[in-house]
Amino acid sequence: MNPELVGRVFPPTAPYLVGREKVREFARAVFADDPQHTDAAAAQALGYPDVVAPPTFAMVIQDLTLQQLLAEPDSGIALERTIHAEQRFRYSRPIVAGDELTAQLSISGVRAMGKGAMVTSEAEITDAAGAHVVTATSVLLVGGDE
Amino acid sequence: MSALEVGEVVAERSVSLTRESLVRYAGASGDFNPIHYRDDVAARVGLPGVLAHGMLTMGLAVETLVPWLGDSGRILEYGVRFTRPVVVDAEEGAIVHVVAKVAVVQEDAARIDLTVTSGETTVLGKAQVRIRL
Numbered sequence: 001m002n003p004e005l006v007g008r009v010f011p012p013t014a015p016y017l018v019g020r021e022k023v024r025e026f027a028r029a030v031f032a033d034d035p036q037h038t039d040a041a042a043a044q045a046l047g048y049p050d051v052v053a054p055p056t057f058a059m060v061i062q063d064l065t066l067q068q069l070l071a072e073p074d075s076g077i078a079l080e081r082t083i084h085a086e087q088r089f090r091y092s093r094p095i096v097a098g099d100e101l102t103a104q105l106s107i108s109g110v111r112a113m114g115k116g117a118m119v120t121s122e123a124e125i126t127d128a129a130g131a132h133v134v135t136a137t138s139v140l141l142v143g144g145d146e
Numbered sequence: 147m148s149a150l151e152v153g154e155v156v157a158e159r160s161v162s163l164t165r166e167s168l169v170r171y172a173g174a175s176g177d178f179n180p181i182h183y184r185d186d187v188a189a190r191v192g193l194p195g196v197l198a199h200g201m202l203t204m205g206l207a208v209e210t211l212v213p214w215l216g217d218s219g220r221i222l223e224y225g226v227r228f229t230r231p232v233v234v235d236a237e238e239g240a241i242v243h244v245v246a247k248v249a250v251v252q253e254d255a256a257r258i259d260l261t262v263t264s265g266e267t268t269v270l271g272k273a274q275v276r277i278r279l
Binding site for chain 1 (some may be wrong): 171176179202205209221222223229271
């Protein structure tokens with residue numbers, strides 16, 4: 001685990017276009033039965049342009065940033081020795097089908113724990129207009145080399 | 147919503163997970179870690195069995211609140227700690243039970259705490275949702 005990762009900011013991910021059928025598929029997978037997630041008319045009645053993604057859908061976008069972190073040659077992070085310890089989301093608004101989202105990862109903390117470390121990463125997810133949608137924060141427990 | 151009382155249970159449900167649920171979540175989320183569908187891999191890395199994705203448990207837990215909230219856009223923040231895994235047996239599956247209780251009420255926001263259990267085990271820690279009132 002490389003302590004110099006703290007403060008590192010990664011380039012923004014390529015835009016992710018949120019599809020209506022993807023939202024429906026994800027809603028079904030997390031047992032999100034409320035019609036706002038699957039029925040465009042129900043979402044529009046709440047003032048949204050299209051179906052509303054369940055709150056944890058943001059992880060699908062955040063995951064693109066975690067792939068960047070794992071691919072960083074000097075990160076010292078191997079997926080098979082990594083445990084997802086904590087997850088948080090802070091929303092400005094929900095993700096809606098039709099959104100084109102970009103995520104930018106920064107590493108806000110690395111704390112040594114035994115041979116490994118606890119790594120806090122924040123992905124700031126913004127829409128095509130550059131407005132904040134959600135910040136996704138993950139705490140990963142990364143094991144040290146055997 | 148103005149009459150929320152601390153300690154009040156606002157929503158509750160049980161969700162029955164099977165191996166099919168895990169495969170479905172893998173496909174929907176893109177998380178294809180084999181510990182969530184292969185007994186041989188789970189055993190090799192020393193797990194008690196095939197586990198539900200932590201993000202599946204986190205995702206289904208917060209959805210318990212959405213019909214009560216009416217608009218999921220009222221969720222301002224949501225966080226959890228993944229304290230214990232949900233083991234999903236190939237034949238029996240697993241039941242995840244969620245209770246949502248009012249913890250803090252402020253002028254324009256409230257904190258709802260989720261108690262998420264599987265059998266006797268609490269599987270998420272500090273599962274807290276801040277909502278707009």
